Amino acid sequence: MAHIELKNIKKSFGLVDVIKGVDLEIYSGEFMVFVGPSGCGKSTLLRLMAGLEDITSGEMTFDGTMVNALAPSKRGIAMVFQSYALYPHMTVYENMAFGMQLAKSDKDAIKKRVEKAAELLQISQYLGRLPKQLSGGQRQRVAIGRAIVRDPKVFLFDEPLSNLDAALRVATRLEIAKLHHAMNSATMVYVTHDQVEAMTLADRICVLRDGLIEQVGTPLELYENPQSLFVAGFIGSPKMNFLNGEIASKFGANTIGIRSEHIEITDRDGAWKGKVVHSENLGSDSYTYVDIGAGEPVIVREEGTSRHSPNDVISIAPIPTKIHRFDEAGKPLKH
Amino acid sequence: MTVEATAGAVSRTQPKIANELLKSRVGAAMWFLLPMLIALAIVAGWPLLRTIYFSFTNTSLSSLYTGEWIGFKNYLNWTTLKSGRTVFSGLLVDPAWWNAVWNTVRFAVVSVSLETVIGMIVALVLNAEFKGRGIVRAAILIPWAIPTIVSAKMWSWMLNDQFGILNDLFLRLGLISHKVAWTASADTAMTAVLIVDIWKTTPFMALLILAGLQMVPKDVYEAAKIDGVHPVKVFFKVTLPLVRPAVMVAVIFRLLDAMRIFDLIYVLTPNSASTKTMSVISRENLFDFDKFAYGSAQSTLLFLIIAVMTALYIWLGKVRFDGGDR
Numbered sequence: 001m002a003h004i005e006l007k008n009i010k011k012s013f014g015l016v017d018v019i020k021g022v023d024l025e026i027y028s029g030e031f032m033v034f035v036g037p038s039g040c041g042k043s044t045l046l047r048l049m050a051g052l053e054d055i056t057s058g059e060m061t062f063d064g065t066m067v068n069a070l071a072p073s074k075r076g077i078a079m080v081f082q083s084y085a086l087y088p089h090m091t092v093y094e095n096m097a098f099g100m101q102l103a104k105s106d107k108d109a110i111k112k113r114v115e116k117a118a119e120l121l122q123i124s125q126y127l128g129r130l131p132k133q134l135s136g137g138q139r140q141r142v143a144i145g146r147a148i149v150r151d152p153k154v155f156l157f158d159e160p161l162s163n164l165d166a167a168l169r170v171a172t173r174l175e176i177a178k179l180h181h182a183m184n185s186a187t188m189v190y191v192t193h194d195q196v197e198a199m200t201l202a203d204r205i206c207v208l209r210d211g212l213i214e215q216v217g218t219p220l221e222l223y224e225n226p227q228s229l230f231v232a233g234f235i236g237s238p239k240m241n242f243l244n245g246e247i248a249s250k251f252g253a254n255t256i257g258i259r260s261e262h263i264e265i266t267d268r269d270g271a272w273k274g275k276v277v278h279s280e281n282l283g284s285d286s287y288t289y290v291d292i293g294a295g296e297p298v299i300v301r302e303e304g305t306s307r308h309s310p311n312d313v314i315s316i317a318p319i320p321t322k323i324h325r326f327d328e329a330g331k332p333l334k335h
Numbered sequence: 336m337t338v339e340a341t342a343g344a345v346s347r348t349q350p351k352i353a354n355e356l357l358k359s360r361v362g363a364a365m366w367f368l369l370p371m372l373i374a375l376a377i378v379a380g381w382p383l384l385r386t387i388y389f390s391f392t393n394t395s396l397s398s399l400y401t402g403e404w405i406g407f408k409n410y411l412n413w414t415t416l417k418s419g420r421t422v423f424s425g426l427l428v429d430p431a432w433w434n435a436v437w438n439t440v441r442f443a444v445v446s447v448s449l450e451t452v453i454g455m456i457v458a459l460v461l462n463a464e465f466k467g468r469g470i471v472r473a474a475i476l477i478p479w480a481i482p483t484i485v486s487a488k489m490w491s492w493m494l495n496d497q498f499g500i501l502n503d504l505f506l507r508l509g510l511i512s513h514k515v516a517w518t519a520s521a522d523t524a525m526t527a528v529l530i531v532d533i534w535k536t537t538p539f540m541a542l543l544i545l546a547g548l549q550m551v552p553k554d555v556y557e558a559a560k561i562d563g564v565h566p567v568k569v570f571f572k573v574t575l576p577l578v579r580p581a582v583m584v585a586v587i588f589r590l591l592d593a594m595r596i597f598d599l600i601y602v603l604t605p606n607s608a609s610t611k612t613m614s615v616i617s618r619e620n621l622f623d624f625d626k627f628a629y630g631s632a633q634s635t636l637l638f639l640i641i642a643v644m645t646a647l648y649i650w651l652g653k654v655r656f657d658g659g660d661r
Binding site for chain 2: 050051052071072073074077078079081083084085086087088089098099102103146150
């Protein structure tokens with residue numbers, strides 16, 4: 001349990017400002033995901049929380065206690081690294097027990113805790129092995145196990161799934177979600193550049209861009225009410241359709257955004273008419289790219305398989321209430 | 336991971352295709368190795384066999400091609416005197432030889448141990464990030480880059496009892512009360528040799544260990560930070576086990592080098608019994624004393640001693656030459 005507060009946190013490396021003043025509150029027991037494009041400072045922010053980097057200015061508190069100058073080991077945190085960071089010369093058991101052994105804990109207590117964590121992550125049969133004898137997914141589980149054994153108040157995950165292949169990523173993601181349910185008292189902070197991971201895992205998402213917070217909210221809030229063009233474009237897959245110019249000005253905006261599932265293909269005269277560029281059939285649904293003369297083709301989602309072949313001229317209509325309108329600065333306009 | 340997996344797959348599935356592939360690979364490897372093997376046979380194999388052969392003859396410098404086979408007499412020979420006393424002679428009972436063996440081993444063990452420790456410290460410093468690290472890294476290699484003869488001569492002037500800078504410095508600092516004949520005195524000759532050798536070869540050691548240190552992933556240190564491991568413990572529990580393979584290989588290189596040390600001692604302390612090593616004494620017999628066969632026997636024994644020590648070291652230290660445990 002830890003309530004984390006960041007007040008005007010800044011971090012510079014030499015002349016480069018990486019974090020440019022972040023205010024954020026992370027509630028006790030919450031799963032918070034930092035998401036953003038590479039170079040936005042999300043990993044740096046996490047490392048500041050871990051104490052692996054010094055805060056240049058600002059205040060960071062855990063449960064009201066200032067931790068700016070506290071050593072990582074004294075913050076009650078555990079961290080899972082993208083590269084696992086296991087001790088290569090130690091067995092899985094030793095890797096998980098190392099921290100406790102140094103703290104001179106009771107041997108039986110260590111054993112009990114390691115075995116319990118191993119069981120939770122289904123790595124009990126690998127305890128005697130070296131990291132190099134494990135697959136990537138197993139190694140990452142060991143790294144998570146090592147974090148659990150520390151019994152931390154805060155779990156910090158730094159892109160833990162990035163080194164895994166697609167199938168393992170989904171499986172391990174589920175593992176982490178289960179872990180969050182099982183240890184609902186621990187606060188978890190998770191960094192990723194993958195918005196799908198963010199949407200599926202987070203209680204709340206913090207979208208970062210260029211060292212500043214763009215928007216904080218639940219996955220649905222971000223999806224339904226993006227507070228900027230950037231968030232609108234970043235959250236959701238496929239990307240939200242953006243239309244400028246004449247089409248947008250008809251709606252009284254500089255730019256309008258509409259998600260692919262909020263556009264219908266109609267037999268009647270729709271708002272827009274265009275040529276089909278390409279259709280992607282995914283089985284359960286399909287995405288059709290329609291060129292309506294607005295530069296980028298508009299993506300339209302359909303249930304089931306698409307019946308349209310390239311060069312068909314079709315009529316499409318956006319659901320009016322689902323249109324997001326943005327001004328010149330990329331800020332949303334009220335309806 | 337993938338490499339291991341494929342390697343495993345190849346060795347498990349052994350149908351004809353794999354065998355043929357292996358055959359063609361071995362064939363290609365043989366062709367690539369051949370020039371090297373021929374060169375080695377000419378410059379190393381032949382002289383070695385020739386030396387071993389000479390050691391079983393009574394060859395002298397003046398009769399290189401007319402020596403006669405005398406068996407093990409160069410190594411051990413005995414004559415029973417009229418009085419009934421048996422007198423042993425030969426290399427195995429030669430106190431000068433065993434003195435040289437002892438000198439060599441002492442020199443090798445002390446110099447390599449100190450070089451390892453100092454080299455490790457230097458490597459740790461060079462591994463840290465600081466301004467001008469590149470220049471320091473290059474500068475530290477200078478002693479190693481100077482030819483041994485040159486550095487030995489340079490040090491012999493610095494260590495000179497009358498005009499040497501070291502005596503002058505130590506006298507001024509009050510560390511010594513009278514001038515010391517560093518290289519000439521039996522008490523200090525070995526120390527002098529050790530100082531010069533450590534000065535000269537620590538950079539080599541440091542460089543090899545530094546290469547090992549740079550293989551250690553940085554994230555492991557961050558994990559240790561979060562685990563709250565004391566820096567000293569990090570060194571002994573994390574760094575040292577991870578660079579051990581590199582250190583072991585570096586030590587074996589240096590050990591081989593130290594066991595056959597010649598040039599430094601030949602220049603710095605010629606004819607001092609307290610520093611005479613196996614190489615020095617065998618050269619002396621071969622060329623100065625015209626005991627060519629005897630010198631050959633010493634060379635052969637030197638070869639055997641180094642071979643046995645190396646084999647023992649590799650076996651006991653479980654040294655792996657493929658870059659370590661990871």
